[in-house]
Amino acid sequence: MKTQLLGFVSVGLLLARTAACQLAPVVDDEETDLGAGKGKGKGKGKGKWTEKTSNGVNYQCKCAPGDECWPDANQWQKLNQTVAGSLRVNLPPAVSCYNTFQGPLGNLSTYDAAKCAEVTANFPSEQYQINLPTAGLWTYFTGDTCRPTANPTDTCTLGYYGAYYIAATTEKHIQEGIKFAKENNIRLVIRNTGHDFLGRSVGWGSLVINTHSFQSIKIADAWKPAPGSTYTGPYITVGAGVQAITALQRLSALSPPRVMVTGECATVGIAGGLVQGGGHGPLTNQQGFLADTALEFKAITADGKLVTANAGTNADLFWALRGGGPAAFAVIVEATYKTFVDPPSSAVNLDITLANTGGSVDLLWAAIAKFHSYSPAWVAAGLYVYYEIFGPSLRVHPIVGVGKTPAELSALVAPLLADLAAMGATYTTSASTYPTFQALYFALFEPEGAGNSALTGGWSVARADVLNNGTAVVRAMRAAGDAGAVMVGHMWSAGGAGLPASEWAKSAVNPRFRDVVDKLITIVPVAGNAPAAERAAAQRTLTDVVDAGLRAAAPEGCSYVNEADPFQPDWQTAFWGTNYAELVRIRKKWDGEGVFYAVSTPGTEAWSQIEDGKWLCKKA
Incomplete structure (x- = not known):
């Protein structure tokens, strides 16, 4: 089997930084199926599904590797070109500890003793795993596949990690990834730090968009309120990938020092799932949830549009993003919050x-x-x-x-x-x-x-x-x-x-x-x-x-x-x-087709993960 993994043998596993390999230029589809997943391009367009029956129930499922509707290699390569080469074939974090990776897109020889030693030593480290593109910090919902091991003959599979990911560095990368997932009806996962307990940062057969590179921070003294808001005080605006520790350190350097509401854990991202779940922390007694302090979001919706949401513009989306559920309404790329005097x-x-x-x-x-x-x-x-x-x-x-x-x-x-x-x-x-x-x-x-x-x-x-x-x-x-x-x-x-x-x-x-x-x-x-x-x-x-x-x-x-x-x-x-009822109404307005999915979030009652949590499906 020929591969599309450019220079895989010559440049090594690249696991120290990315745990994945770049896509090569596409070769003849008859000569390789790595990356194509045996798909024949029949997944293009709205309404293409994989039909499955589980426990006597008929389902229509999003397209996954091996399905007829899974995008072919040419489609993936076009996406790679559209996102400036930031598309990657996904591999588990500890793949270097195994002789062979048995993936849905093909099998690869992967053992690298030095890289294995590195990932083994760092696997318990939050920040190490956060910096990986698709890792889930708590591993239960990854299937615990391909963990660090001293026995390279053990079996390593992809488990419930995504099939591909986009290492997004621009808003366009996110927009194009969302559009591709929507047009080809494939499962989409939004991943920043992987800091969740419920498996929302992973998904079998999915395309993952990683937003962790969005590290911008702006701190200012006077917010200009939108209609419907009266707050005019100090604020901080952060990119999607900014973690609490970074924002707090920047605020602490001010004179006098200031502070914002964050989670109890300093490594959590503050512009994604935290605020979309509400965001409680040690300052909740004084200032409420992080959601209570939010002033504005810039977000990309299920149709790939970049929008502003605040008290006066797209106010329903603004309300829903403040505690209405992670990965349910839009992808936040920038968030603005109130800041406060930091007391002894x-x-x-x-x-x-x-x-x-x-x-x-x-x-x-x-x-x-x-x-x-x-x-x-x-x-x-x-x-x-x-x-x-x-x-x-x-x-x-x-x-x-x-x-x-x-x-x-x-x-x-x-x-x-x-x-x-x-x-x-x-x-x-x-x-x-x-x-x-x-x-x-x-x-x-x-x-x-x-x-x-x-x-x-x-x-x-x-x-x-x-x-x-x-x-x-x-x-x-x-x-x-x-x-x-x-x-x-x-x-x-x-x-x-x-x-x-x-x-x-x-x-x-x-x-x-x-x-x-x-x-x-x-x-x-x-x-x-x-x-x-x-x-x-x-x-x-x-x-x-x-x-x-x-x-x-x-x-x-x-x-x-x-x-x-x-x-x-x-x-x-x-x-x-x-x-809840209002959140479902807003969800139908902003994502009526179910482009975004996170388990047990508003409007997901019709969806099931069948066959031991793999295919994401609706009852037919």
């Missing part, structure tokens, strides 16, 4: 292990219950609390007092410490103070790892749930731990951010989040390449045991679309509440 801040760390309770699991959970009972009072006082329950143990790193002195923060935490002592539970604790919140953020919020495989769920607990049903909430948390789940909690209140209720309706974030005092992530470890029965059992544990208990104990709560189980019952209400 303080923090307290707290740890309680079995050793602190004399080995008593019951006393440990009693201590956790007492800790959790303080959530309404703490968020009302403006505190942000990040904690983890595993082992079993309680690790609170940190309790944050934005704008608070050490004495003020200590006074708020002291009642809990007294309660713990009274019940016979010891603890370890430490306190610190910083000249700005950003200094605290970089000192105390630990980087997350990458390369782990797990199913992720979660539920948010409302103030009323803690006050009226707090014992049942903690009992559900304990049951989740007994079922093997790890829990990560975030105590904050978006309703305590000084935003009047009239402002809440200006974003698509579920209104119930304004009453939340604790947002929980639940994690059930399982490998993506585990047998189907094992994966199905883990999903049942997550949906029907771990999260079901939390939903029952906290009926006033809701679910956060970026950190939750997308297969939970009634996800529409859980994610968006009373906003």
Whole structure:
């Protein structure tokens, strides 16, 4: 078999930077099928589908490698020319550790000891994987294929990674990629950092558009408001690929230093899925969600048009992009947000292990219950609390007092410490103070790892749930731990951010989040390449045991679309509440043909991923 991978043997794998190879000029289609995927060009035009039957149900599916409607090599080469050579054949990150890559577009010899050593050493690094073009930081939904290995004879396949990607560096590259996916009816994935738990950055047989190269930043003092907005203060405008760490560092260098709302993790991108999911973080108590601070977007729609969306122009799209769901309405290429004065801040760390309770699991959970009972009072006082329950143990790193002195923060935490002592539970604790919140953020919020495989769920607990049903909430948390789940909690209140209720309706974030005092992530470890029965059992544990208990104990709560189980019952209400019907209406207006797809986002009820999550289909 001849290949279209220009210089593959002579220039090596190119994995140090791109984990892929450039397309060569097309040769005669009868001499090569690598890149063509056996397609014959019948996928051009609206309405071309692959017909499939699964479990007795007939489906119309988007075109994938090997299908009759998959674009042929000439079509891919034309796209490559249109996007100035930025189209790549996709390979998994650790392909260099295997003798042979068995891909849907052909088989390749791929072993490279030096490159394998590099990817093996860096696979747990978030930033390393972010800089790769198509990697998913959490690997479950990639199929856990082709992981680093010391045995090069193991099998390496593409798994659920996309077939091709565009390393976009201009808006035109994104526009042309969207148009190509639409015209040829192939699955489209938008990928910036790969910083998601639910597999939205990967998709079997897809074309991936990578937006991470869009790194522009503009900081200014006076925003000119659009009609419908009155804000005239300082702002930051960022390109699609800018990560929180970069934006915060730039703002911190100002005199006086400023800050913006970002996620708890500094490596997350701030102009894509974060704001489209809402975007909560350590400043949510003070300023609300990132979506609450958004002033304007420049975005590319499903028909490939570049549009501006703000309070006065394309206001419905602006509303939907502020919390209405990632990869659902348009591709954000630039976002503008409010910035704020960065105040001195303080923090307290707290740890309680079995050793602190004399080995008593019951006393440990009693201590956790007492800790959790303080959530309404703490968020009302403006505190942000990040904690983890595993082992079993309680690790609170940190309790944050934005704008608070050490004495003020200590006074708020002291009642809990007294309660713990009274019940016979010891603890370890430490306190610190910083000249700005950003200094605290970089000192105390630990980087997350990458390369782990797990199913992720979660539920948010409302103030009323803690006050009226707090014992049942903690009992559900304990049951989740007994079922093997790890829990990560975030105590904050978006309703305590000084935003009047009239402002809440200006974003698509579920209104119930304004009453939340604790947002929980639940994690059930399982490998993506585990047998189907094992994966199905883990999903049942997550949906029907771990999260079901939390939903029952906290009926006033809701679910956060970026950190939750997308297969939970009634996800529409859980994610968006009373906003859902309007989001579907807007989705039909801006993407009525379903060019964009992310699991469990508005208007996707008709879509299914069949045959073990491969083909993306509608019922015929």
